[in-house]
Amino acid sequence: MMTASNQCLDCAVRETAVCGGGEADELAALSQIGRRRALAAGQVLTWAGDANLLCASVVAGILKVTASTSNGREQIVGLLFAGDFVGQPFSEDSTMTVTALVESDLCIYPRERFERVLGNAPGLERELLRRTMRSLNDARERMLTLGQRGAQERVAGFLSDLIDRAGCGASNKNVTIDVPVSRGDMADFLGLTIETVSRQLTRLKALNAVALSRGGRTVLVKDRMILAALANPD
Amino acid sequence: MMTASNQCLDCAVRETAVCGGGEADELAALSQIGRRRALAAGQVLTWAGDANLLCASVVAGILKVTASTSNGREQIVGLLFAGDFVGQPFSEDSTMTVTALVESDLCIYPRERFERVLGNAPGLERELLRRTMRSLNDARERMLTLGQRGAQERVAGFLSDLIDRAGCGASNKNVTIDVPVSRGDMADFLGLTIETVSRQLTRLKALNAVALSRGGRTVLVKDRMILAALANPD
DNA sequence: CGGGATGTTGATGGCAGTCAAGCTCGGTGG
DNA sequence: CCACCGAGCTTGACTGCCATCAACATCCCG
Numbered sequence A, B: 001m002m003t004a005s006n007q008c009l010d011c012a013v014r015e016t017a018v019c020g021g022g023e024a025d026e027l028a029a030l031s032q033i034g035r036r037r038a039l040a041a042g043q044v045l046t047w048a049g050d051a052n053l054l055c056a057s058v059v060a061g062i063l064k065v066t067a068s069t070s071n072g073r074e075q076i077v078g079l080l081f082a083g084d085f086v087g088q089p090f091s092e093d094s095t096m097t098v099t100a101l102v103e104s105d106l107c108i109y110p111r112e113r114f115e116r117v118l119g120n121a122p123g124l125e126r127e128l129l130r131r132t133m134r135s136l137n138d139a140r141e142r143m144l145t146l147g148q149r150g151a152q153e154r155v156a157g158f159l160s161d162l163i164d165r166a167g168c169g170a171s172n173k174n175v176t177i178d179v180p181v182s183r184g185d186m187a188d189f190l191g192l193t194i195e196t197v198s199r200q201l202t203r204l205k206a207l208n209a210v211a212l213s214r215g216g217r218t219v220l221v222k223d224r225m226i227l228a229a230l231a232n233p234d
Numbered sequence C: 001c002g003g004g005a006t007g008t009t010g011a012t013g014g015c016a017g018t019c020a021a022g023c024t025c026g027g028t029g030g
Numbered sequence D: 001c002c003a004c005c006g007a008g009c010t011t012g013a014c015t016g017c018c019a020t021c022a023a024c025a026t027c028c029c030g
Helices: A002-009 A024-033 A111-119 A122-148 A151-166 A183-190 A194-206 A224-231 B002-009 B024-033 B111-119 B122-148 B151-166 B183-190 B194-206 B224-231
Strands: A035-039 A044-046 A054-060 A063-068 A074-080 A097-100 A104-110 A175-178 A210-213 A218-221 B035-039 B044-046 B054-060 B063-068 B074-080 B097-100 B104-110 B173-178 B210-213 B218-223
Touching: A002 A024, A024 A104, A024 A111, A024 A122, A044 A054, A054 A111, A063 A183, A063 B122, A074 A122, A074 A183, A074 B122, A104 A111, A111 A122, A122 A151, A122 B063, A122 B074, A122 B122, A151 A175, A151 A183, A151 A194, A151 A218, A151 A224, A183 A194, A194 A210, B002 B024, B024 B104, B024 B111, B024 B122, B044 B054, B054 B111, B063 B183, B074 B122, B074 B183, B104 B111, B111 B122, B122 B151, B151 B173, B151 B183, B151 B194, B151 B218, B151 B224, B183 B194, B194 B210, B218 B224
Parallel strands: none
Antiparallel strands: A035 A104, A044 A097, A054 A104, A063 A074, A063 A097, A175 A218, A210 A218, B035 B104, B044 B097, B054 B104, B063 B074, B063 B097, B173 B218, B210 B218
């Protein structure tokens, strides 16, 4: 379809998303099945337990992938940013809920059709394998945090990771970072409560490692080294 | 090489390992690069931080994949059984340590050669992608446990999972399961201490849900339903 | 301004970690 | 065959961290 193809060529994540891993003809096949969808903040893309009908690429925004216990406790098992892949090909049912944290744009692929395209697109399949491997590694590193680290290490580590994500380069002092999620989501991500997260942040403030503003959503990191030391004590 | 090929044909995990996903010619290519290696209990296959030189299939035995903090705390992020795939293709460095928990047999593939074989073996690559997706899902479900569940839920859930693994079918009462790991490994797996694991097991005993023998390594599950209820309270 | 959502601070308690002692079991050697 | 030994497991006393409950502050948006 011409419009879809045109969308791909000037897509914001043309290079960074999974589509970038394929040859021209593979991209063309993908473009046939992709459809744009916008999600409002808080809107759910897929529910755990529902039939697994969708895969997607994040074009813009931030989403969370969550798992929940039967008594309603929630763990954020992954955050998705522009360029990230969403979904579980080759699985009949989805066990995770995917929710937009801010207004987001996706490029949606029906799962079964996506799988068929994958079969004829070795470049895409390779790229998806690489990404899944990286996600698995991330998940395992986070299991270390959730199983073994204390509250202070978790919060300091979270901020350090945010800095790395932003790619602020060499500067180690006075880096301003934007916390893209609420305290509640931060707590669910780190396996803590809102109160504990808040307390640890004020503790970092007291240690002169950070300064907060914009209602705690903007963090001025006065010294990355202090933060790194608190995230990884000996 | 004829011997390697012969090894594959009568390999114990011929059907269940990643090799089973490919066509005959794909298997032949794999057999060229696979070499058997035996590991003693406690022996390390690969260290976190070393160059990433190996992938492998588990032929027999049990291995653990661990991540560690700088101050020496360890988290078991995965257990590997016969048929499971080991390693991280397409990554230059390995971030996890892999250790044999009992005497084990592996079929080792040099990483770069394995990657080259994958490029010409779509069936294998597909199978590896499926497995990696499953592992990612497992890791995420475990993040829920590590982040949100209490000690009792973790231990009861661990035993329930062991029963599922063993595939004891329909019988819900008086199932005997073999705990394949020490209390210490169980603790590292669950993000608890040895003492807490032990206490929770005696608690299960007091609740008449299980009986222990062989120094705590054999568990007679008197009622799976009680266990499931304790693992998933409301 | 005013009101609701979000974030912070405080008081308290419980669950799991720590430290320390005893127990069990399997293996070894006299 | 039994006494001994050591590793792994259990139990106990105590501590400390983080969750919980509750009040207050701040921000944002109309």
